[in-house]
Structures are given as C-alpha cells and as structure tokens.
Amino acid sequence: MGLFNPAFWTFVAAIAGIYAIMALGLYVQFSLAGLPNFGHVAFMAVAAYTMAILVVRYATPLLLAATAGIAASVCLAFIMGLPALRLRSDYLAIATVAGSEIIRYLALNLPDFTGGPIGSIGLLGPGDIATYNHDWQAFLDKAKGVIEPLFGRIASRDLAMAVVVWAAAFALIFIGWVLERSPWGRVLKAIREDETAAMAVGKNIVAFKMQALVLGAILGGLAGLLLAWEIGVFNPDDYQPTLTFYAYLILILGGMNRIWAIPLGSVLFSLLYTGTRFLNFYPLSLFDSGSRAFLRLFLVGLLLVAFMAFRPEGLLGNRHQLLLEK
C-alpha cells in the first residue's frame, strides 16, 4: 500500500481516535486516581466479546448489545476493584496483568462460548462465518450521508468512521477535562498524592477509586467496541497485554498528566506504529516486512524506556504533578 493512499491514512486516523479513547480510560485510572492498571485491555476484550456474542447468537439490536458490552466491562471493573483498592502499586500492576491474561485464556479456551482461537468469526461454530458489524456498517452509511456535503467526493465509510470516532474522542476528553477540574477530580488527585491526607479530611477513598476504575472501564469498553467494529473480526490474540502498554506509551508521549495531550500522543503513536512500514530505506531495508513488525514493537519498548529515563512528564507534561515517584 502506497504512502499516499488516502484510504490507508483514513484507517490510521480511525485507529488513532480509538486509541485516544482507550488511553483516556487509562488516564482516568492512572493519571487521575494513581491506579497502575496493567490490565486495561481486559475491559476492551470483555466489551467486544459480549457485544459480538449477543449480536451473533441472539440477534440483539446493536445498541442494546453495545450497552451490554459496556455493562460487562463495568462488572469486570467491580471485580478488579477488589485488588485495586487494597494493593500496593506494584502488586496491583501484577494482579491486573494477571487478570487480563485470565480473560484472554478463557476466551482462547472456551471455544463453544467465545469461538476459541479463531475468535469472533467462529462464534456460530465451524463452517458458519459469524459477523457482528452489519448494523454498524449501516450506521456508517448513514453517517457518510451526513458528512458528504462537507467532504464531497472523498467521503467514504472509513472516513465516516474516523469522523465519528474523533468526534466521540474529543467530546469524551472534554467531559474528562471538566471532571478533572471539578471537585471530584481534585479529590482523586488528592488521593493520588496523599491517601492519608485525603482520608483525614473525610473523603471516602474506596468509593472514589472505584468510581475512577468504573469510569475508565466504560471508556475502555467503548474503545474495545469501536476497535471491534473497525477491524471487523477479532480473536483472543488481539487482546495481548501489549495493547495496554500502547495506552501507557500514548499517555507518556503526550504528557502523563495533560488530558488534552492524549490526541497528540495517540496520533504520534499511530504514526510511529503504522509509519514504520514505510521506512524501507537503508539500513532498515535490511529487515524484511515481517521483521519490521517486530521492529515496531521494539520501538514501542525503546520509547517507553527512553521517555521514562529522559522525559517522564512527556512532551507536553508538567513535571510538578508527577505520580511516578511512588
């Protein structure tokens, strides 16, 4: 696919917007409430699977299935809240990554329920190809009709997706920004900075942390739904722990504690992630295209380490409000 193919870049734009919503969920949990959730991907997986199973097996209307998907990630947040509210930060990181791997193993090993290793396409059993995003495509066709006057000839279903996703991302970030500046957001920051002090002024720490976790789960679930609709089919390997660390890298790239830096972080990340396929000049041309996929992941790791070492506040961050000291 060429460097100047607009269809490709529309796809990248949609994915970047979805990643922005995913990272926003993590922002609420990690940057605001100080909960190092290393299992964010589980919210995405649970929402996507719930939605797909309801649509494919029970012909549930899409909106209802999507709501159920988000409700499922909220339930997971309550279960995860059990360790999240009691553990020291590094233990919490281990417990949450273990939790997300449990979800992935279950998806992999309950083929009658989840389609097993082949994923959503096998939801109706072998020999029957299951699809879940018919209604979503119909919705995008309608959205395409709406944006046609604005974009004219280049309007497409993919472009409609990108517009819908980014509109949602900016609306949600705006809500997050308002919440962060509200008394609620200030209490979360107080808990993050000094739990004992927050407790001493009579704040219910458990309740606030749980609210942050649930809010993050709703956003993670929404990102999981959008990602599932965008890619059309998914399988358990799409929900490897690596995806959670993409979200961390997006937060770090933009600025660990700047909510408006999330779009910048996700665009930079997506450019890095998809852009490496165009780096076919020497010496990178020594790698074949398969190896360059691993080069991408290598760069993700390198950037995580480098930003932590040299600029832990991110590109636009504020060094005075850093929760990485603990």
Next chain:
Amino acid sequence: MLQQLAQLVVNGLITGTILALTGVGATLVFGIQRIANFAHGEYLTFGAYVGLFLNVDARQDLAVATAGAIAATALLALGLHYAVLRPLRRLGLVATSLVTVGIGLMLRDVVFMVAGPNIRQLNINQMVVFDLKLVRISPGQLAAVAMTIVIVPAVAYFLARTPIGKSMRAVADNRDLAAISGVNVDRIGTYVWLLAGGLAGVGGVMFAVVQGTFDPNLGFQVLLLIFTTVVLGGIGSAYGALAAGFILGLAMEVSTWGGFAGGLDPRFKPVLAFLALIGLLLCRPQGLFGKARVL
C-alpha cells in the same frame, strides 16, 4: 490411574524445578532491588536462544550450551542493570515496572528479529521415550532432571552457606539491618542480577528442552507463573520461592489428574495459577510461609 498420577508428579517436579530456580532469582531481585521485573520472562527467552545457538548452530553439547546460556544471560542481566535500571533507580515502583515492560518488549522483539518467529527446537531426539514401567520420560525431560540434580543443590548451598548467598537473603529480608551489619548493599544488588540472570538462563534452556519446541514468546508465557511463584513463596524469600516453585508445579499438574473429580482441563492450568496469584496478593501477600508484616 496411578500411573497417570505418577506421570503427573514427575512432570510437575520438572516444571516445579524451572519455576523454583527462576523464582529464586526473581524474588531476590524483588526483595533487594525493589523491582517487579516484567522483563524476567524475556531473560528466559534469551537464555533459550543462546542455548539454541550454541547447541544447534555451533553444534555444541547440551551441557556446554546450558553453561553458555547461563553465562550470557547473567551478563545480559548485569548489563541491563548498569545501563538502564541502576541509573533509573530514582524512579518510583510503577515507573520502574513500566521500564521493565519496555525492556521486555525490546528483548523479545530483538530475539524475534534475529532468530525469526519460527518454532525451533534444541538438538534432542524427540522421537524416543524411556519407559520406566511407572512413568515415561522423554530425553528432554531427562536432560531437565539432570540439570535439576546439578543446579538445585548448588543454589541451595549457595544461599545457605556462602557469604554472598547469606548477604543476599539478609538484604532481601531487611536492607537497613543488613547495611549496618556491614553488608555492602550496592555490591549485593549487582551480584543478585548475576544470580537472577544465570538462573533465568538455565530456566530458559530447561523450558526449551521440556517443551520440545519453542518460539520467542517462550519467556513471556511463563512470566506470570514466575510472579506467582514469587508471591506464593513470599516476596524476597529465597527458600520460599524454592519451595513455592515445586508446590506450584506439582499443583498445576496434579490438578489435572483424572482421579481428582475428573481432573481439571489442562487448558485451564494457567487460569488456576493466575487466580491463585491474585488471591494470594489479596489475602496473603507475605506468601505461604511468611509472617504477616507491613509490606
């Protein structure tokens, strides 16, 4: 039925050895450096591929390959300590965890790029089985048993009798008390990476021979099992990790025994272990044997 149980016990002891050895390294790093090392699994991968290179490409004996893997992985761990983790020790717990995640991604993908994503195997005859009446053992398992017989007593002796081993346990147990008793905490912090790296190297080779085939995801798949071992044994407790590795290995295998209410489906062994990990972190963060104290 009894034969199946005996077989599962043997398999469990072999898995248990690997978890015990790698767990000792990880728990001492946790206790001494206060690092939850998410790259520990990749140290195993690295060891397995060094062993693969020596054993298959350089046509060395498996014993030589194992020794090479131990040395190379120990040096890798030491190098990463000096190059990355030591300069960044001012960072907090979460930031350090993220750094080790990044190191793990880099290591895994370097192995992917250099060695390729194909499934590989060490130079071991996979076709024969030694039938010992009660149990059947593959040559790979036999090699793992041989490594166990050499290495587990050596590690136990090192921890119990040598000054460095005692100092390591002391620093992991109580850093300040060890420091005022004259232990050079900084130097022990360096040695512990050599130990953890070396044990991860041998663990990687053992996983490779026991599984038969492997790819660069080998280590990442066992990372959480290593963490489970560490938590089960009590974080920072070397003897605890030794015991916990065997307990976890046996528990995972024996839970699939048919005489045990039909047995657990083997596919759910990791789920069982991870649930145990979360449950332990919640209810007994001091591990099975530890005394409750503020962590």
